[in-house]
Amino acid sequence: MGKFTVTHEINCNAETFWQIFFDKAFNEQLFLRELGFPEFTVVSQTDNSTSIIRKVAGQPKMNVPGPVAKLLGDGFRFTEDGTFDKASKTWRFKMTPSTMADKLRQEGTMRIEPVGDNKVRRIAELVIEAKIFGLGGLIESSTEKQLREGWDRSAVFMNRYIQQGKAS
Numbered sequence: 001m002g003k004f005t006v007t008h009e010i011n012c013n014a015e016t017f018w019q020i021f022f023d024k025a026f027n028e029q030l031f032l033r034e035l036g037f038p039e040f041t042v043v044s045q046t047d048n049s050t051s052i053i054r055k056v057a058g059q060p061k062m063n064v065p066g067p068v069a070k071l072l073g074d075g076f077r078f079t080e081d082g083t084f085d086k087a088s089k090t091w092r093f094k095m096t097p098s099t100m101a102d103k104l105r106q107e108g109t110m111r112i113e114p115v116g117d118n119k120v121r122r123i124a125e126l127v128i129e130a131k132i133f134g135l136g137g138l139i140e141s142s143t144e145k146q147l148r149e150g151w152d153r154s155a156v157f158m159n160r161y162i163q164q165g166k167a168s
Contacts, residue, residue, distance in 0.1 A: 001105075001129040002140040006148060008122045008155035009115060012162050017112055017120050018084070020158060021091075022052060034157045035150055036061040039077070052084040064142040067135060072099050105129040106143065124151060 010017055020026050024042045031040035040058040059077045062069055075098065082093035088111075095106040108126035115121045126147060130139035 001127065002144050003125070003127050004144060004148070005123065005125045006151045007124075008151065010112070010120050010122055010155060010162070011118065011159050012120065013118055014089070014112055014114060014120055016162070017122070018089075020161065022054065022084075026158075026161060027056070029161075030154055030157055031058060034153060043079070050086055052086070054082050054084075056080045056082075060146075063146060065138060068139050068142050071132070071135060071139075072097075100132070103131045104139070122155065 012020070022045065024045070027042060028040060031037045038059045038061065041056065043055040043057050045052065045054040057077065057079045059075070062072070062076065064072070077098040078095045080093055080095045082091055084091045091110040093108060093110075097104045097106075106126070106128050108124055110122065110124040112120040112122050126144075128140045128143045128147070130136040130143070132139060
């Protein structure tokens with residue numbers, strides 16, 4: 001099982017950060033254009049007094065070693081269920097893969113902390129587990145590599161999106 005943390009500085013205040021994070025148009029641009037997902041959609045999003053609950057579905061752009069790609073298949077997809085707790089200001093999410101859901105686990109939390117008047121630090125703590133004899137370690141390491149790259153690219157994209165004034 002792999003556990004790791006990624007941190008990035010985002011050039012906005014906390015309110016703007018969460019507004020962008022939950023914006024459907026932003027997410028579609030991020031995943032479909034910037035990250036090159038063949039498919040991505042916000043399935044549902046509900047906002048109540050204590051939380052925001054969101055479900056997304058997608059087909060990631062796969063850049064994994066041959067044995068992993070063969071195991072997961074050409075049509076690999078996922079759904080992600082997440083809940084933002086308004087009191088703790090923490091996003092918790094769990095990904096369910098279309099293939100081997102009983103053997104693959106990916107979940108995590110994300111929070112932000114202010115680091116200036118108009119800057120926050122995004123902190124994502126992620127867990128990856130692949131219970132597959134002989135390939136588990138390779139799946140975990142290649143998934144971690146892809147996730148790190150995706151989170152890095154998302155931070156650059158979010159900062160560019162903010163700088164271009166697309167966040168209102």
